[in-house]
Amino acid sequence: MKPAHEAKLIADKIKPLFKGMHGDRYQIQIINNDQVKQYVFFFMRQPKNGSMIVNPIYTMDDYDLEHLELVLHDLDHYYEFTREYRGFMGLLWPSTGKKIQSHKGKNEL
Template sequence: MAVMHMNDDLRLILERIRQYFTRRYQTRYWLQVVNDQYDKTYNFFINIQPKGQRVRSIPLHTIEQYDLSYLEKIINEIQKNIHLSFMYDGFTGQKWPTTQELIQKRKHYDE
């Protein structure tokens, strides 16, 4: 499969976030980015949790360009457009190329 350009990846992710981010009353929304080290991809999900209910996790897009600099640019552009929290999985010990900040601040139980 051909590697998408940043604008294509970004456009798809933003379109899909807007589709599901409906700002319902007493509902939590956050984005999850998963580093799939085996397939060398980054997977984006939106998590939706109405108060008192289970979390619903909806796949948004898979980025096949396995490069942290590329991912960092995508994340920065998403944050400029949509103000949701991010949760990162599979990035333990890795740092963003430009800021050298840890990507994943806490270790998750499944790693």
Template sequence: MTNQQTAKLILDRAKPLFKREYNVQYRIKVVYDHYDRQFNFYMIRYKPGHITRVTPLHHVKSTWIADLEEILNLIEKDLKLTIVFAGFEGIKWDSRNSYIQRPKRKVG
């Protein structure tokens, strides 16, 4: 599956979940699964006073950061949501020299 097809699949699954409701926050969460060597995509719906809903969208059997970057760029063009990351501590983007997720500070 190409990166364009993957992004289209994620968008097709995320758009029906994105309802422009009052006082609701929507996010896409990307999790790097070190054990299965894949990227997992989730849609998070948060409304104060209600249960936070997490819906799995898709998983990508790749660990190439360049592929992830291309998929996210295609998603961000069409769906303007906040993207949060988990499991990317200390890993940098390929195109720019910045961290995807800041490394944890060592105490002591």
């Protein structure tokens, strides 16, 4: 699937979840599931003074970092939320050679 099309699918899944409320925090979490060769996307919203709400929004079966990078670039045309990466330790972005994830999350092995 073309990166622009996948980015639109992800944006369409986020649209009904995005409330745009003042004080709410938003984030996209991308998990590298290397056992099944997929990237899994979650949309996270934390209302002001509330608990984090996590919604699975998309599973990408095209398991290729270059493709993922293009999808994320195209997704920026819709939303520019903070991103959190899990399971990407030691991996580099193909276009820049920069680390994708610089430190492990609290619950990562």
